[in-house]
Amino acid sequence: MLQSVAFNLAILTIATLAFYLFIFVLPKQPKRHQHRALLCFQYSFVLSYLAYAGLCLRYLGFWGTSVLTVNLFLLAAFYLFYQGVRLRFNAPLNCRAGLLVVAHLVLFTLVQWWLWREGHWYGTRELLAFFNHSIPLLLTQQFLFVRRRAHNGGDRLMQLTLLLIWLMILVVMPIYAYAGQPLGGLLPIATLFALALECLLFAGVAMSYIHDLIAKLKDEAYTDNLTGLKNRRFFKRISAGVFSSAKRYQFSICVILADIDDFKTLNDEFGHAEGDMAIRLVADTLKSIVREEDVLVRFGGEEFLILTPNTQVEEAVRIAERMRANVAALEPKNTALCREISLSVGVSLVQDYADLELAIQRADKAMYEAKKGGKNRVVLAQAPEHTVAKNESKTALIKSAK
Structure with a gap:
């Protein structure tokens, strides 16, 4: 035993x-x-x-x-x-x-x-x-x-x-x-x-x-270590699903591309620690503005991209303007920043998933137009040519019907 x-x-x-x-x-x-x-x-x-x-x-x-x-x-x-x-x-x-x-x-x-x-x-x-x-x-x-x-x-x-x-x-x-x-x-x-x-x-x-x-x-x-936001890899992964829902429920999507103005000068004058702090403050500000269904990512060094499902262009512009105004309101006396910061923002309508990359390019072009126009402003990108032609043909049909 x-x-x-x-x-x-x-x-x-x-x-x-x-x-x-x-x-x-x-x-x-x-x-x-x-x-x-x-x-x-x-x-x-x-x-x-x-x-x-x-x-x-x-x-x-x-x-x-x-x-x-x-x-x-x-x-x-x-x-x-x-x-x-x-x-x-x-x-x-x-x-x-x-x-x-x-x-x-x-x-x-x-x-x-x-x-x-x-x-x-x-x-x-x-x-x-x-x-x-x-x-x-x-x-x-x-x-x-x-x-x-x-x-x-x-x-x-x-x-x-x-x-x-x-x-x-x-x-x-x-x-x-x-x-x-x-x-x-x-x-x-x-x-x-x-x-x-x-x-x-x-x-x-x-x-x-x-x-x-x-x-x-x-x-x-899928997470940016500096800001805690999702990164470009996450954006590419999730965007197909967003557009699939948009196609099913027939709602429009816009992209908003924002860039911190004079960021290189900020880094050169005050150091990279100050630049990192500015990026974090902007990220926190944008997080408090975007809706739960919006996709906010850190798209590049000082660039942020927001994908806004079920949003008309006019509403996307209002969101972008609120982003710009809230960042501009970050005063050095209320933060640890050495100087004021601002955003230049471009907004573009996205036709479908195949148009996403082109829409980002249009928003990017609009953002640089905002910088050339004096910075700290929002610019709406021009609609793609085929969309303009399509709208014009619809208008012509309506007039002929009358």
């Missing part, structure tokens, strides 16, 4: 140690709550292993210690996993809930130990264990179900595994308890179940981690 216990314990020890070390050597998560979630998952594996080790103690005759350790560590592992899932979505348990969890752990463990000391029928203890272990498992399932729209493959695998664990507690544990001589050949079965479920949970955690890492890399690839 001792050899059988040692062999099965060694198998689970190796597996748990491998999972622990793998999580331990992973790069630190980008956000604090994600890193704390990973630690909770890591130590929940350790606690579940300690619960299994406690189960093995009864094979060696230490029944009282086994009852205490199995119930305490298994329930603690479930609650720690629940906390890890909550932390993944940045919704940790508050202090009051934490105290309730601790009280539940202590009270449940002591009641189970007392029932064993008093020699109560196994059914009472197994029924009590089922209901108490179900609490953190069902809480985790409910939490994941509410946030199912934010799921990734790892979260769904964890949800499925937790359901299997709950079914094991419901079905397998009573069979184990009521078997004629459970201390014999059922230990390898318990080891197999523990190993399989631990592997599934670990796979779910790893998939979730990979998903978070990919999301971080995507965010970094």
Whole structure:
């Protein structure tokens, strides 16, 4: 018996140690709550292993210690996993809930130990264990179900595994308890179940981690580090979808291209730190103006581009004028700037997705006309020739009809 216990314990020890070390050597998560979630998952594996080790103690005759350790560590592992899932979505348990969890752990463990000391029928203890272990498992399932729209493959695998664990507690544990001589050949079965479920949970955690890492890399690839705005790469990625919606719902789109006036002079006279500060202040100002559906990106060094869906030209000009006025209102006495800054802005209507690059060129040309005209102003680009011809033909048809 001792050899059988040692062999099965060694198998689970190796597996748990491998999972622990793998999580331990992973790069630190980008956000604090994600890193704390990973630690909770890591130590929940350790606690579940300690619960299994406690189960093995009864094979060696230490029944009282086994009852205490199995119930305490298994329930603690479930609650720690629940906390890890909550932390993944940045919704940790508050202090009051934490105290309730601790009280539940202590009270449940002591009641189970007392029932064993008093020699109560196994059914009472197994029924009590089922209901108490179900609490953190069902809480985790409910939490994941509410946030199912934010799921990734790892979260769904964890949800499925937790359901299997709950079914094991419901079905397998009573069979184990009521078997004629459970201390014999059922230990390898318990080891197999523990190993399989631990592997599934670990796979779910790893998939979730990979998903978070990919999301971080995507965010970094599409974000400008200086301003926090999206960059030109993001603009190219999202613009096709914007025009697809525009075609479906038949609404117009405009582009606004803005450039900080005399930016090279600002850098030369006051240094690049001052230039960076000006770019950040302009970015923050524009962010406070654009609508939620607008696409604002840092298009170049000191250039900003806004794609405005469902916007007529007149409204786009008003938005551009508000951008110009708000930036011009940034006075050095109210900011850390050394001198006043302003924008020259070009506005252009976009016919369709194929016309986007040409529309940006038209807005760029209009922006340089604004600079030649004295800077700190908004200029509307001329409509493309085919659009003018089309409008003229429509007007001619209307006149002939009259």
